Amino acid sequence: MKLMALGLGYSATAALRRLAPKEAIGTTRSAAKAAALAQLADMRHFDGSREAAEALRPALAGVTHVLVSIAPAEGQDGGDRVLPVLGEALAGENSLVSVAYLSTVGVYGDHGGAWVDETSDCRPKSARSVARVKAENEWLAFGERTGVAVSVLRLSGIYGPGRNALVNLADGSARRLIKPGQVFNRIHVEDIAAAVERAFATGASGLFNITDDEPAPPQDVVAYAAELMGVPPPPEQDFETAELSPMARSFYGENKRVANGRSKSVLGLAYAYPNYRAAFARMWAEGSWR
Structure with a gap:
């Protein structure tokens, strides 16, 4: 495997550690981040510009797998940032067999708490989710055009080491917002890594929800984390009157229960954190939450 990880962030880094490919190239926009990840991959700068793409092209030679974890461009011409500048070069690499594109369950929008799966309508409300739908379709079209397997992995709320309610309780930032009927799905970063591994191993194409088995009210998660830590949970706050950023409030404007059956039946994914x-x-017992 020669893997190119475009956008080596939290989830893609976990996937790269799990895959441990013979050869790995990673991209980031940050020089500091590139230095920190230099032992994991041959780090290159890529910001979506044509200049950066030209500099990256020689590294594509012989690439077999591509992992894309770069947010799409928003606005009137929104969509994927990679394909406009690297799509032709990727299509010309006969060695390329599989692409995994990390997307979000946010593309479904609001379904009033009903269950959704990969056949459900996408009703994106935010500009970022509208752009995600467009980017997904562009990558799927790339797969159809080139014959390369393209799996679009729709991720729910990501957590893992350093990013979870235990950390928030420890640093005093945890909140218990109450909005009746509101639920969210979640996904541990190691299950994302496992999903990427299975997508590559199976050569699967299409849409896959990568999410846990149990959508749950967010305040319940905080209360359970507090119970594990043996500390009092933060007081309940009414969502309607709570001070929230526009982005945080927008998440609560979408309510759905996301099914993961296709990831199990097609990818053969066995969730370590269901x-x-x-x-x-498990994180508390292992100390892996920090």
Whole structure:
């Protein structure tokens, strides 16, 4: 495997550590981040510009797998940032067999708490989710045009080491916002890494929800984490009157339960962290939450 990880962030880094490919190239926009990840991959600068793409082209030679974890461009001409500048070069690499594109369950929008799967309508409300739908379609079209397997992995709320309710309780930033009927799905970063591994191993194409088995009210997760830590949970706050950033408030404007059956039946994915209780109990016992 020669892997190119475009956008080596939190999730893609976990995937790269799990895959441990023979050869790995990673991209970032940050020089500091590139230095920090230099032992994991041959780090290159890529910001979506044509100049950066030209500099990156020689590294594509012989690439077999591509992992894309770069947010799409928003606005009137929004869509994927990679394909306009690297699509032709990728299509010309006969060695390329599989692409995994990390997307979000935010593309479904609001379904009033109903269950959704990969056949459900996308009703994106935010500009970022509208752009995600466009980017997904562009990558799927790339797969159809080139014959390369393209799996679009729709991720729910990501957590893991350093990013979870235990950390928030420890640093005093945890909140218990109450919005009746509101639920969210979640996904541990190691299950994302496993999903990428299975997508590459199976050569699967299409849409896959990568999410836990149990959508749950967010305040329940905080309360359970506090119970594990043996500390009092933060007081309940009414969502309607709470001070929130526009982005944080927008997340609560979408309510759905996301099914993950296709990831199990097609990818053969066995979730190590199937619900928040199993995940937080394990992280707390292992000390892997920090």
